[in-house]
Amino acid sequence: MPRRPGKVSIRHVAEAAGVSVATVSNVVRGRKNVSDAVRARVEKTIDTLGYLPNRAAMQLREGRNRIVGVLVPSLDNPFFTAIIASIENCARRDGYDIIVASAGEDSALASSRLKALLSWRPAGMIVLPNDDCFADAGLLDASGVPYVVLDRLPGASVADTVAVDNEQAATEIAAHLAGLGHRHMLVVATTLSLANIRERCAGILAYCARAGLPEPRVLEVGHHFEDGPPGLTEALAGANAPSAVIALTNSITLGALRCLHQSGYAVPGDMSLVGYDDYAWMRATLPPITAICQPVDALGAEGWSRLMLRIAGEGTAPLQVRLACTLVVRGSTAPPRTGNLS
Amino acid sequence: MPRRPGKVSIRHVAEAAGVSVATVSNVVRGRKNVSDAVRARVEKTIDTLGYLPNRAAMQLREGRNRIVGVLVPSLDNPFFTAIIASIENCARRDGYDIIVASAGEDSALASSRLKALLSWRPAGMIVLPNDDCFADAGLLDASGVPYVVLDRLPGASVADTVAVDNEQAATEIAAHLAGLGHRHMLVVATTLSLANIRERCAGILAYCARAGLPEPRVLEVGHHFEDGPPGLTEALAGANAPSAVIALTNSITLGALRCLHQSGYAVPGDMSLVGYDDYAWMRATLPPITAICQPVDALGAEGWSRLMLRIAGEGTAPLQVRLACTLVVRGSTAPPRTGNLS
DNA sequence: TTCCGCAAGTTAAACGTTTAACTAACGGGA
């Protein structure tokens, strides 16, 4: 009998060891008493045959199982992959496997990916919706599979959610810039159709209103910009030109920085820049970038532990968790040139 | 009957539609002729009941299945996650799901993760080993599951492998720098215990030898450096100081750049820098970074198509594929100061 | 009419587990 883990079942082990399949199962799962002699014999047989339990069969029999499905908009964005890394860590610790699917921008695709994940009968799901209508909530609710929604909050939800406190983060940014003496700020956003982006904008506008500063202009540039965010160059110049740029996303931070360099602005001399998400490269640029650090790790971990509670059947009402961000001040922000004060 | 996809089986559908389970299966899988009337009735029932086939049961019954396991060293490294993104794309296109596990630096953990993946009886596996002894090759071979090894090549392997042509890339780097007039180069590597890193070094040394240039110094800095790669500052100065730094990894590129800035070197005025992996941030720095662009997407896609061939049972001999890298020349490399010429 | 073939459905076995229910053997207390 060659070692062919894919082909050897509990039955082969039982025969080779001269016991019943139930006994092998008992040895493997440690459920019932088995004499030391038999246990040793079975374990040895398992080893020589290279037996691995078949998870499909286990799962079928047990009903419950130890997979969690994770659905993200994209695997190309380090923000999402960092969250996955965090979740995977938790999963491994708790003896779960995760199945990852990415939905892209397309919500039809999101539905079909979600169905594929659900057909695994996962113990739970962690979803990062790709828009905030989150049309699939119904599907998920109907399935009865416990789930938690991360990062992007659906409009009206009965589920557990874990997200970042966008307003607090926005306030910190605005307060920092205002503290340095900036009056005119330019906010660069991907799209206002996402609730968390809207919250970030709203937070900044609200602060400026309270502080009696002119209302910052908001520029919407979309998700894809190869050669710098469209319209940014124009928005930087002219009357009421900003003295500080706030990038609301990690990719925008990159695009804005590139655009500033290409247009010949010195950072922070001519223009201050606040970025979003705190990545290693932001520490390597000259100057290093002042940025909002989203607690990615905590986001994943908190989502995971909420999910575990749900799976354990805690009947509590849906909980909406908000995690605080921290503003890491580095070299890309400074007081505006006096000429820009006004 | 409430819509509870998790709870409704093919049997419920059959009863509700007044047909046998076999007929439902035939409708779902489209295997045999079913009259239009019955098909319509069954499809409607499936819809109202919210039936989703149970993959565990399918898999158990069919033996084969449509999962591919992907094992990577880490989910924190964008190089690996980009490969995963590429694989996931292919998988979706071909109707597969992927299960992702990360092994960390620990090879004991790698073994246990691998076993967990194998217990799913995947149709195939894609592995990025975390060292080049790749002790688990035996386990994988014994399992009979087709697999391909990506990026890091195990010492002696009978499997399909897809990797990058490290020597070609190294030659391009060295030739570029030599062409600019650099004579003394400093190579910064994570660890020489990885075959692909060794190949990169060897390629550079070989070129310099051929070109009659002094042998570049190689600095080994390990995987973790929060505050710049250890020993780098010292290696930059002194007699025979380099006029160009070659970073052999994306994280090292970051570390080196940061170190150069902190030590007050102007790039490329005082020191040229060539980086590894071509990420968006390298275009946003001032100057943008000259770097080797590894064909990440092709790496994943090529690995996937090799795997599909294996799964289809092509009995060909193991194939070792090497993909070419391209050197993207940007602003971080320039002729050395004349003082540095020697 | 008889028989054959085809179309449309059904029956039942099998996949690899887990586990409740059962059996066998053995000692010890009354």
Added chain:
DNA sequence: TCCCGTTAGTTAAACGTTTAACTTGCGGAA
């Protein structure tokens, strides 16, 4: 001696599919 309890192990059903083999009914060719 009889009975009971415990321990160590076995038997068999069940989980939700797929599919080979079978049944039934019908139309047409001989």
